[in-house]
Amino acid sequence: MELLMAIVIGILFMCATYLMLSKSILRIIIGTGLLSHGAHLLILTMGGLKGGSVPLLSNKAASYVDPLPQALILTAIVISFGVTSFLLVLAYRTYQELGTDDMEEMRGTKANE
Amino acid sequence: MSLLHWAVLSPFLLAFIIPILYKLFRQIHTGWFVMILPIVLFTYFSRFIPLTKQGEVITERAAWIPSLGIHVDFYVDGLGLLFALLITGIGSLVVLYSVFYLSKEKERLNQFYVFLLLFMGAMLGVVLSDNLIVLYSFWEFTSLSSFLLIGYWNERERSRYGAQKSLLITVLGGLSLLGGIILLSIMGNTFSIRELILQSGELMDHPLFTPALLLVLLGAFTKSAQFPFHIWLPDAMEAPTPVSAYLHSATMVKAGIYLVARLSPVFAESGLWFWLVSIAGLITLFWGSFSAIKQTDLKGILAFSTISQLGLIMSLLGLGAAALHHESLGENIYLAATVAAVFHLINHATFKGSLFMVAGIIDHETGTRDIRRLGGLMQLMPITFTVALIGAFSMAGLPPFNGFLSKEMFLASMVNVLELDIFNMETWGVLFPVLAWVASVFTFIYSMIVVLKPFTGKLQLQLLEKKPHEAPIGMLISPIILASLVIVFGIFPNLLSSRIIKPAVAGIQPSLVGPDFQVHIAFWHGFQPEVWMTVGIIAFGILLYKTLQKWQKITQWIPERISLNALYDNGVRGLEHSASSVMKVLMTGSIRTYLLSIFLFFILSLGFTLYWKDAFKFDTGNFAPIGFYEIVLAAIIVIGSIAILFAKSRLTSIIILGAVGYTISLFFVLLRAPDLALTQLVIETISVSLFLLCFFHLPLMASRREERMTFRLNNALISIGVGVIVTLIALSAHSNKLFDSISNYYLENAYKEAGGKNVVNVILVDFRGLDTMFEISVLSIAALGIFAMIKLRATGGKDKP
Numbered sequence: 023m024e025l026l027m028a029i030v031i032g033i034l035f036m037c038a039t040y041l042m043l044s045k046s047i048l049r050i051i052i053g054t055g056l057l058s059h060g061a062h063l064l065i066l067t068m069g070g071l072k073g074g075s076v077p078l079l080s081n082k083a084a085s086y087v088d089p090l091p092q093a094l095i096l097t098a099i100v101i102s103f104g105v106t107s108f109l110l111v112l113a114y115r116t117y118q119e120l121g122t123d124d125m126e127e128m129r130g131t132k133a134n135e
Numbered sequence: 136m137s138l139l140h141w142a143v144l145s146p147f148l149l150a151f152i153i154p155i156l157y158k159l160f161r162q163i164h165t166g167w168f169v170m171i172l173p174i175v176l177f178t179y180f181s182r183f184i185p186l187t188k189q190g191e192v193i194t195e196r197a198a199w200i201p202s203l204g205i206h207v208d209f210y211v212d213g214l215g216l217l218f219a220l221l222i223t224g225i226g227s228l229v230v231l232y233s234v235f236y237l238s239k240e241k242e243r244l245n246q247f248y249v250f251l252l253l254f255m256g257a258m259l260g261v262v263l264s265d266n267l268i269v270l271y272s273f274w275e276f277t278s279l280s281s282f283l284l285i286g287y288w289n290e291r292e293r294s295r296y297g298a299q300k301s302l303l304i305t306v307l308g309g310l311s312l313l314g315g316i317i318l319l320s321i322m323g324n325t326f327s328i329r330e331l332i333l334q335s336g337e338l339m340d341h342p343l344f345t346p347a348l349l350l351v352l353l354g355a356f357t358k359s360a361q362f363p364f365h366i367w368l369p370d371a372m373e374a375p376t377p378v379s380a381y382l383h384s385a386t387m388v389k390a391g392i393y394l395v396a397r398l399s400p401v402f403a404e405s406g407l408w409f410w411l412v413s414i415a416g417l418i419t420l421f422w423g424s425f426s427a428i429k430q431t432d433l434k435g436i437l438a439f440s441t442i443s444q445l446g447l448i449m450s451l452l453g454l455g456a457a458a459l460h461h462e463s464l465g466e467n468i469y470l471a472a473t474v475a476a477v478f479h480l481i482n483h484a485t486f487k488g489s490l491f492m493v494a495g496i497i498d499h500e501t502g503t504r505d506i507r508r509l510g511g512l513m514q515l516m517p518i519t520f521t522v523a524l525i526g527a528f529s530m531a532g533l534p535p536f537n538g539f540l541s542k543e544m545f546l547a548s549m550v551n552v553l554e555l556d557i558f559n560m561e562t563w564g565v566l567f568p569v570l571a572w573v574a575s576v577f578t579f580i581y582s583m584i585v586v587l588k589p590f591t592g593k594l595q596l597q598l599l600e601k602k603p604h605e606a607p608i609g610m611l612i613s614p615i616i617l618a619s620l621v622i623v624f625g626i627f628p629n630l631l632s633s634r635i636i637k638p639a640v641a642g643i644q645p646s647l648v649g650p651d652f653q654v655h656i657a658f659w660h661g662f663q664p665e666v667w668m669t670v671g672i673i674a675f676g677i678l679l680y681k682t683l684q685k686w687q688k689i690t691q692w693i694p695e696r697i698s699l700n701a702l703y704d705n706g707v708r709g710l711e712h713s714a715s716s717v718m719k720v721l722m723t724g725s726i727r728t729y730l731l732s733i734f735l736f737f738i739l740s741l742g743f744t745l746y747w748k749d750a751f752k753f754d755t756g757n758f759a760p761i762g763f764y765e766i767v768l769a770a771i772i773v774i775g776s777i778a779i780l781f782a783k784s785r786l787t788s789i790i791i792l793g794a795v796g797y798t799i800s801l802f803f804v805l806l807r808a809p810d811l812a813l814t815q816l817v818i819e820t821i822s823v824s825l826f827l828l829c830f831f832h833l834p835l836m837a838s839r840r841e842e843r844m845t846f847r848l849n850n851a852l853i854s855i856g857v858g859v860i861v862t863l864i865a866l867s868a869h870s871n872k873l874f875d876s877i878s879n880y881y882l883e884n885a886y887k888e889a890g891g892k893n894v895v896n897v898i899l900v901d902f903r904g905l906d907t908m909f910e911i912s913v914l915s916i917a918a919l920g921i922f923a924m925i926k927l928r929a930t931g932g933k934d935k936p
Contacts, residue, residue, distance in 0.1 A: 023759040028865040030769045036858030037776040042730055043850040048785055048830060050726070052792050055822070056776055059799050064861065066806060068868040069876075072759040076807045079885060079892040086894070087807045089885075090878045093898040095811055097910050103818045104917035107825055111921045114829040129724035 027067045034060030047113045047123045051106060058102035062095045137195035139209045142179055143263060145172060146256030150249045157245035165244040166234035169252065173226035176259075180211075180219045187213045187638040194265065205326060208265035213638020217477065218262035218386075218393055220635075221484050225385040226255050228613035232492055233377035235610035236499060247287060247375070254280035258386055262393055267316040267326045274312065274358075277387050278305040284382060285374040297370035300703065304367045308357025312394075315350030318343045319401070332400040332645070339404055348402050351394065352411055359391025361449060362419040365442045366699045372434040376495030379434060384441045384491055385484040392445065392480065395452050396643045403456035403644075413453025417570045419446025424577035428683075429691055433494045433504040433589065436581055437487065440530065443578060444483045447545060450571075451476035454548050457555055458647055468551045470640070470647055474654055475544035477639045481631065482537040482624060486529040489617035490585060493523040496610055497589055502600030506584065511594030516605045518615070520590045525618040529625065531582035531676070532575065532669060537624035539669075540656055546571060546665035572668055579676030580683070587680075628656035731853065738856040741864065751863055754870035765805055771798045785830055793823040810895045 034056055041053030069091035075083030077092065117123050149172050157165045183193060193211040211219070230251070237244060257280060260273030278301075286298030316326070322341045323331045331338070338344055355361075360368040371383045382388070395412060402408045423443025430436045455473030496519050497512065498504045513520045525536060532542030549571040552564045596602065605611075624631060632654040641648040679686070723729075745751050775795040782788040796819035803812035881898055891897035899907050 023761045023765065024869050025755070025758065025866070026761055026765065026769055028862045028869075030772055031865050032858040032862030033773050034776055035861040036854045037780055039734055039857045040780060040850055040854035043727055043734075043847070043853065045727070049788070051826075052779060052788055055792055056779070056795065059772075059795060060861070062811075063799065063802070064865055066803075066808070067865050069878075070757070070759075070869065071806055074807075076809055077882070077894040078809075079882075079894065086882055088876060088878045089881055089894040089898060090876070092808045092811055092895045093903065095808075096814055096895065096899060097906060099811070099814050099818055100910060101913055103822060104914045106822055108917045108920055110825055110829045111924050115924045125726045 023071050024067055027063060027071065031060050031064050031067065034063070045124050045126050047116065047125060050125070051109045051113060054109065055102075055106055058098065058106075062098055065091045065095050065098070136197050137209075138179075139193065139195045139211065139263070140197050140207065142176055143209060143256060143259045145176065146252040146259070150252040150256070153248050153252065154245045157248075161239075164234050164239045165248050166230050166237070169248045170227060170230040170234070172252070173223045173230060173255065177220065177223035177227055180216060180223055183211050183216050184634050187211065187216050188634050190638070190641065199269070205268050206266055207269050208327065209263045210265035210329070211263060212642045213635070213640070214393070214396055214642030215262045217481070217635055217639045218389070219259055221389075221481070222255060222258050222262070222386050225381060225484055225488055228488070228616060229377045229381040229385075232380070232495070232610060232613040233375070235607055236377055236495055237375065247284075250280050250283040250287070251378070251381075254284065254382060254387070258390070261390055265328050267319065267328060267331075270328075271309070271313050271316055274354075274390065275306065275309050277382075277390060278302060278309055278358075281305070281371070281382050281387055284378045285371050287375055287378070288373070291373065293370070294373040297367070297373040299707075301367040301371050303707070304357050304364055304703075308354040308364065311350045311357075312354025315347045315354060318347035318350065322347065328397060328401075335401045335404065338401060344405070345407065348405060348408060348411075351398060351402070352408075352415075355391035355394040356415055357391070358394070359388050359445050359449065360419075360442050361391070361415045361446060362422050362442075363699050365419060365423065366703055368442055369430075369435055369438040372432070372438045376434070376491060376498065379437075380488050380491035380495070383438070384487045388441065388445055389448075389480065389484075392448050392452065392476075395449065396476070396639075399452065399456065399643050400645055404459050409453055409456045411453070412456065413450045413567070416446045416448070416450025416453055417567065417574075419443065420450060421446075421570050421574040421577075424574045424581060427581040428577060428584070429687065431506055433497060433506055433509075433585065434491070436506075436585055437491055437494060440578070440581055440585075441483075441487060443574065444479070444487065444530075447574075448476050448480055448483070450567075451479065451545060451548060452643070454552065454567075455644065457552075458644060468554075469548070470644060470652075471544060471551070472548035473640050473643050474636060474656075475541055475548055477636050477643075478537075478628070478631070478656065479541035479545065481635070482529065482541045482621070485617045485620045485624065486526040486536070486538055489522055489614040489621065490526040490530065492610075492614040492617070493519055493526065496606040496614070497603075499610070500601075500603040500606055503598075506588040508595060508598040509589035510592035511590070512603060513590040515594070515603050516590075518611055519606060520586075522611070522614045522618045523586045523590060525621050526614075527582040527586035529621045530585075531579045532672065535625045535658075536621050537628065538621070540625060540628050540658070542575065543665045543669065544656070546575070546668045547663065550664045550668075568668075572672065575668070575672045576675050576679065579672050580680050583676070583680045584683075626658075628658075632656055731849070734853050734857055738853070738860055741860050742856075745860075745863060745867070750867055750871065752867050752870040762805070765802075768798050768802050768805070771795075772802075786827075789823065789826045789830070792826070793819060796822070808895075810893070 038053045038055075038057035038060060041049045041056065044050065044053075069088040072087065074085030074087050075081050077086045077089040079086075113123065116128065120128060122128060149169070153165060153169065156168050160168075186193060195209050197207045199205050199207045230248075233247075233251075237247065254277060257273045257276035261270055261277060264270040264273060282298045282302040285301055286294050288294045289298075319331060319338075320326050322338050322343050323334050325331060357364040368383060368388065372379055374383065399408075420443050423439045423441075423446055427436050427439035427443065430439060451472045454469060455476060458469035458473065494504060496516070497509065500516065501509065501512070503509065529536035529538030532539050546568070549568040552567040555564055637648070637652065637654045640654065641652075772795055775791050775798065779788045779791050779795075782791060796815065800812045800815035800819065803809075803815060881894055881902060885891055885894045885897040889897045889901040891901065
C-alpha cells in the first residue's frame with residue numbers, strides 16, 4: 023500500500039511541477055492544486071497507513087491510526103484553499119488589467135518598467 | 136537603572152519629545168529646549184571630577200542580556216569622564232550656536248535636533264560603557280547619526296555623497312571592530328573591558344591576539360579618519376557647520392582615539408600596536424597638514440587640519456605605549472607622550488571648535504567659504520577676527536595659547552623617541568621627529584591661511600553674495616567662550632593637570648600611574664630641543680607662507696584619478712555595477728526561470744542529502760495490505776493528473792482537477808480519515824466553482840485560441856526528477872523511524888484533558904488551538920487581499936473610493 027501511495031504521490035508531484043513550469047497562469051494554479059494534493063497524501067503516508075481504527079475514541083478500538091498527520095492535513099487543506107482562491111482572483115484581475123494570461127508576456131523587467 | 140543610566144539615556148528620551156515641542160512652539164527656536172539638557176548633563180558630570188581626581192571609579196550596572204553576560208555597565212573613570220565633559224560641554228556651546236545659525240523658519244529643526252540628540256546619547260554611551268557589546272552598539276549609533284546629520288540638507292547631491300561615504304567607511308570599520316570584540320571575548324571569555332585589562336598578560340600569547348588587535352585598530356582608524364581612511368571627513372563637511380564643529384572635530388572623530396586609549400592597557404604591550412598606532416598617526420599628521428594647504432574651502436582646510444591633529448594625538452598614544460617597556464626608569468619620559476595626547480585632545484576641541492564656528496559665521500555673513508573670494512573682513516568683523524586669530528595661533532602652536540603647550544610636549548616626545556632602543560627604533564626612530572617637524576611647519580602655514588586669507592588683504596565685495604557685517608551676539612558667544620578657554624588653558628594649564636589630565640592618563644596607563652605620579656605642565660622649561668624646533672617652525676612657516684604662490688602647485692602633484700578618493704569612487708561604482716549585473720542575471724522577471732531554479736535546487740539538495748547521509752531505506756515489513764478499491768482510486772488519480780497535461784481546453788483541465796480532488800477525498804475515507812474526507816469534499820466543490828467562475832465566465836478568455844501544452848524536455852526532466860525524489864522520500868520517511876511518535880500522547884489525553892472524543896478535532900481546536908487561530912488569520916488575509924483586488928482599481932495615481 024505504501025509503495026503504491028509513494029508512486030501516486032510521485033506522479034502527482036511530477037505532473038504538478040510540469041504544469042507549474044508552463045506559461046499559462048491557469049496551468050500554474052492547477053499545478054499548485056495538484057501539488058497540495060500530493061503533499062497531503064505524503065504527510066498521511068509518512069505517518070503510516072491503516073494502523074488501526076478511525077481516531078474516534080467512542081469506537082473503543084484496540085488501536086487507532088495516527089491522528090496527528092490528519093490534523094496537519096486538515097489545516098493544510100484549508101490553507102491551500104486560501105492560496106488557490108487568492109491566486110485565482112489574482113490571475114483574473116491580472117487578465118482584466120493586462121489582457122494576457124501568459125507569464126512570459128507579464129515579465130516586468132523591460133517593457134513594463 | 137541608576138542615575139548614570141538615565142543620564143546616558145536622557146538624550147534619547149528628549150529626542151522623542153523634541154518633535155512634539157517643535158510642533159507646539161513654532162515661535163520658539165527648538166534649540167533652546169535642547170540646550171537645557173547638555174548643560175544639565177555637564178553639571179552632572181562635573182560632580183564626578185573630585186571623585187576621579189582621587190582615583191575612584193563609579194560603576195553602575197543594569198542587566199540587558201544576562202544569559203549572554205551582556206550588562207549595560209556604565210563606568211566613569213578619568214578617561215570616560217574627560218570625554219563625557221567634552222561631549223556635553225562642547226554640545227551645549229554647539230546647540231547655542233546652532234540656535235543662531237539655523238533659521239527657525241527655513242530649516243527642519245525637529246529632524247536636526249533629534250539627530251543631534253541621538254548622537255549625543257550614543258557618544259556618551261560609547262565613552263562610558265564597560266561592556267564591549269554595548270560600546271559597539273552605541274558606536275554604530277554614532278555612525279548612523281553622523282550619516283543623518285551629514286545628509287541633513289538631503290536635497291544637495293554633495294550632502295548625500297558625503298553621508299554615504301562616511302557611512303560606508305565608518306561602518307566598515309565598525310564591523311571590523313565587532314570582529315575584534317568577538318575575538319577578544321573568545322580570548323578572555325568576557326565582554327567587560329575591565330576584566331580584559333586584568334587578563335592582559337595572558338592575552339598577549341593567545342594566537343588570536345594579533346587578529347584582534349588589527350581588527351580593533353581598523354575600527355578606530357576609520358572612525359578617527361586616519362590615513363588612508365581619512366577621505367570621508369572632508370566630504371562630511373557638507374553637514375551644517377554646528378555639526379562639523381561638534382561631530383567631525385570635537386567628539387565623534389575622537390571616538391577612535393578614545394578606543395585606542397581605552398584598550399591601550401590590553402594591547403599596548405605589543406610592538407605591533409606601538410608601530411601601527413604611532414606610524415598611522417604620524418602619516419596622518421603629515422598627510423593631513425600637507426593636503427590642508429591646497430584647499431580653497433575654509434571648512435576643507437579645517438577638515439584636513441582635523442585629520443592632521445587627530446593623527447598627532449594618535450601618534451602620541453602610540454608613543455605612550457613605549458612607556459610600558461621602561462618601568463625601570465626613574466622618571467618615565469614616554470608617559471609624557473600620553474599626557475601630551477590627553478592635553479592636546481582638550482586643546483584641539485577648544486581651538487578647532489572655535490575655528491569651525493568662525494568658518495560658519497563667515498559663511499553665514501558672506502555667503503561663501505571660498506578663501507579666493509574672501510578678504511579684508513577684519514574691519515567689518517573685528518570680534519570674529521579676534522576669535523579666529525586666537526584659535527589659529529593656538530593651532531599653529533604659538534604662545535601663550537594652549538596649543539603651544541601641547542605642541543611643545545608633542546615635539547619633546549618625538550625627540551625622546553631617539554633614545555628608544557626597542558622595536559627597531561634605533562634605525563627608524565629618527566623619522567619621527569623629522570616627520571613631526573615638517574608636519575608642524577605645514578600646520579603653521581595652514582593656520583595662517585585660515586586666519587589671514589579671509590580677514591586681511593583686499594575686501595572684494597563684488598565677489599560676495601551679501602554685504603558682510605559682524606555676526607549677531609548670540610552666534611559669537613560660543614566661539615568667544617571657546618577662545619577664552621584657549622587662553623585660560625594656555626596660561627593656567629595646571630587647572631587641568633591634576634583634575635582632568637592625570638585621571639585620564641591613569642585610565643590609559645593604569646599600570647604606570649601610581650599615587651605619586653604628578654602631571655605638571657610648565658610654560659617654560661629652558662632651551663630644550665623642542666623650543667628650537669618651534670622657533671624653526673615659525674621661521675620656516677613664515678618664509679613658506681610668504682612664498683606660498685610659488686610652490687603651492689607642488690601640493691597638487693598627485694593627479695585626481697589616482698587619488699584615494701578616486702579609488703573609493705571606483706570601488707563604489709564597481710560594486711553597484713556588479714550588483715546590478717548579478718541582479719539582471721538572477722531576476723529575469725520570468726516566473727519559469729525562478730521555479731526552474733527552485734525545483735533544481737530542491738532535486739539537487741534533497742538528492743544529495745539522501746545519498747550523502749545514506750538515508751534511503753526501503754522496508755516492506757510493515758506495509759499495509761492493498762485493497763481493490765485503492766488500486767482503482769490510485770489509477771484514477773494517476774490517469775487524471777496525467778490527462779491534465781494533455782487536456783485541450785481549460786474547462787477540461789478544471790474538471791479533471793476536480794475529479795482528482797474528489798478521488799482524494801475517497802482515499803481519505805479508505806485511509807480512516809473521515810474529517811479529512813469531509814473537508815476535502817467541501818473545499819473541492821468550492822474550488823471548482825471558483826475556477827469556473829473566474830475562467831469560464833470570462834468571454835475574452837473563452838474565445839481566445841487555446842492550445843495544448845508544447846512539450847519541453849527540460850521541464851519534463853525536472854518534473855520527473857521532482858517526482859522521483861518525492862517518491863524516494865515518501866518511502867524512506869515511512870521506513871525510517873528515528874523516534875517514537877508523539878501521537879500516543881494525543882490519543883491518551885484527548886478525552887482526559889480536553890473532553891473530546893474526536894482526536895483530530897481536539898488537536899485542532901485545543902492542543903494546537905493557536906495554530907488554528909493563525910490558520911484563520913491566513914484565510915482572513917487572503918480574503919482581504921481578494922476583496923482589495925476586486926474592489927480597488929488602479930486609477931492612474933488617483934485613488935477612487
